[in-house]
Amino acid sequence: MRIVMIGSGYVGLVSGACFADFGHDVVCVDKDAKKIAKLEAGGIPIFEPGLDQLVAKNVAAGRLRFTTDLSGPVGDADVVFIGVGTPTRRGDGHADLSYVHAAAREIGAALKRFTVVVTKSTVPVGTGDEVERIIREANPSAEFAVASNPEFLREGAAIEDFKRPDRIVVGIEDERARGPMTEVYRPLFLNHSPILFTRRRTSELIKYAANAFLAMKITFINEVADLCEKVGADVQDVSRGIGLDNRIGSKFLHAGPGYGGSCFPKDTLALVKTAQDHDAPLRLIETTVAVNDTRKRAMARKVIAAAGGDVRGKTIGILGLTFKPNTDDMREAPSLSIIQALQDAGATIRAYDPEGMDAARALLPDITYVASPYEAAEGAAALALVTEWDAFRALDLGRIKAVMAAPVLVDLRNIYKPAELERLGFRYAGIGRAA
Numbered sequence: 001m002r003i004v005m006i007g008s009g010y011v012g013l014v015s016g017a018c019f020a021d022f023g024h025d026v027v028c029v030d031k032d033a034k035k036i037a038k039l040e041a042g043g044i045p046i047f048e049p050g051l052d053q054l055v056a057k058n059v060a061a062g063r064l065r066f067t068t069d070l071s072g073p074v075g076d077a078d079v080v081f082i083g084v085g086t087p088t089r090r091g092d093g094h095a096d097l098s099y100v101h102a103a104a105r106e107i108g109a110a111l112k113r114f115t116v117v118v119t120k121s122t123v124p125v126g127t128g129d130e131v132e133r134i135i136r137e138a139n140p141s142a143e144f145a146v147a148s149n150p151e152f153l154r155e156g157a158a159i160e161d162f163k164r165p166d167r168i169v170v171g172i173e174d175e176r177a178r179g180p181m182t183e184v185y186r187p188l189f190l191n192h193s194p195i196l197f198t199r200r201r202t203s204e205l206i207k208y209a210a211n212a213f214l215a216m217k218i219t220f221i222n223e224v225a226d227l228c229e230k231v232g233a234d235v236q237d238v239s240r241g242i243g244l245d246n247r248i249g250s251k252f253l254h255a256g257p258g259y260g261g262s263c264f265p266k267d268t269l270a271l272v273k274t275a276q277d278h279d280a281p282l283r284l285i286e287t288t289v290a291v292n293d294t295r296k297r298a299m300a301r302k303v304i305a306a307a308g309g310d311v312r313g314k315t316i317g318i319l320g321l322t323f324k325p326n327t328d329d330m331r332e333a334p335s336l337s338i339i340q341a342l343q344d345a346g347a348t349i350r351a352y353d354p355e356g357m358d359a360a361r362a363l364l365p366d367i368t369y370v371a372s373p374y375e376a377a378e379g380a381a382a383l384a385l386v387t388e389w390d391a392f393r394a395l396d397l398g399r400i401k402a403v404m405a406a407p408v409l410v411d412l413r414n415i416y417k418p419a420e421l422e423r424l425g426f427r428y429a430g431i432g433r434a435a
């Protein structure tokens with residue numbers, strides 16, 4: 001199959017490289033000439049484990065190339081994916097579809113033969129109809145079908161998620177799209193990955209409903225964790241105890257500082273707006289958004305309490321800045337609000353992150369970035385573990401303790417055992433763990 005991927009950001013690049021690895025002929029398009037030049041020179045603009053090798057291998061095999069020219073490749077394509085960004089629109093929280101609409105217009109003008117145009121970007125219900133209308137307007141005689149095919153990749157595990165998905169969801173209104181969409185994913189059927197064909201609007205809603213449900217699940221366990229602290233229960237065991245029930249499932253029940261990232265915050269907000277507009281408010285998700293928002297600053301209060309109730313003039317060490325491990329992504333990272341709140345309370349911040357410090361510098365200019373967890377702990381009245389990078393799981397705690405002003409560890413991801421830390425002479429505060 002000849003595939004064109006419009007948008008060489010996170011979704012476009014990972015999906016494009018994986019489709020090429022399936023043996024398809026893939027062209028990744030982006031308007032950003034600098035990004036394309038970097039990709040052509042063998043550079044990868046994002047950090048994603050395994051992506052550099054996958055891109056290099058498929059470029060060398062002649063199955064994957066990059067260009068700023070949309071119209072040539074689209075004219076020859078069997079399937080064109082739209083994988084451009086859909087950020088939160090300033091002011092009203094709806095998804096900003098201007099990039100999707102612009103891509104549709106350009107695709108319309110470039111179509112030469114029957115082509116399936118697929119939205120892979122996360123788009124509100126009804127966007128497929130609008131993409132279809134825009135293409136028809138740009139090119140009234142074009143032969144095309146518009147499909148929806150949301151992606152369910154997690155940053156840091158995106159290649160694995162693409163190649164071994166729990167499911168593939170495809171929404172179509174025109175039966176002519178079924179064949180090419182089946183062909184595009186054929187290698188995955190060998191892995192027995194289920195493919196769900198449905199209507200287009202249903203497919204668009206599945207993506208938002210899935211992310212909203214996961215965000216709600218995390219938020220649920222976060223609130224239970226707060227209750228655990230009050231009643232002397234342990235949230236780790238509560239998670240295990242409820243998660244072993246297959247109807248609940250054990251995943252996404254890890255209590256922490258609140259969800260962040262480029263997807264959950266944006267998608268929950270957009271879904272809430274869509275639901276309100278259609279007079280079918282999703283109150284559970286409205287509450288999820290509100291609870292998660294307040295949680296981040298509450299985490300700073302937890303750090304302040306652990307440091308003795310006052311951090312003015314004190315140093316606080318921060319381990320982990322990215323919204324989760326194995327990414328350099330700082331979007332909506334809980335660390336941003338936590339650090340801001342600590343600074344508001346008068347603390348000086350020393351921070352270390354294995355991959356996120358470059359991106360963090362622009363967002364948190366007035367903190368000290370250091371080269372190791374041990375340097376982050378130097379002189380600190382408390383050390384807060386915000387992101388659960390593997391590198392933080394086996395720290396030399398004796399060495400950490402020796403350099404701190406006071407041995408206080410605030411483990412916002414519950415990766416340490418409280419009893420062990422206490423044996424080593426630390427004051428330990430986790431999430432939802434009895435003192």
Ligand code: UGA
Pocket residue numbers: 122151152153154155156211214218251252253254255256257258259260261262263264267323324
């Ligand atoms: C999420 C979904 O998991 C993907 O399925 C989806 O495709 C993607 O959004 C998207 O819409 O593009 P991602 O944002 O990469 O993926 O990250 P997750 O691993 O889902 O984590 C999101 C946030 O939830 C992180 O801040 C993480 O720390 C937090 N989290 C996750 C918890 O606090 N507890 C958990 O148990 C799980």
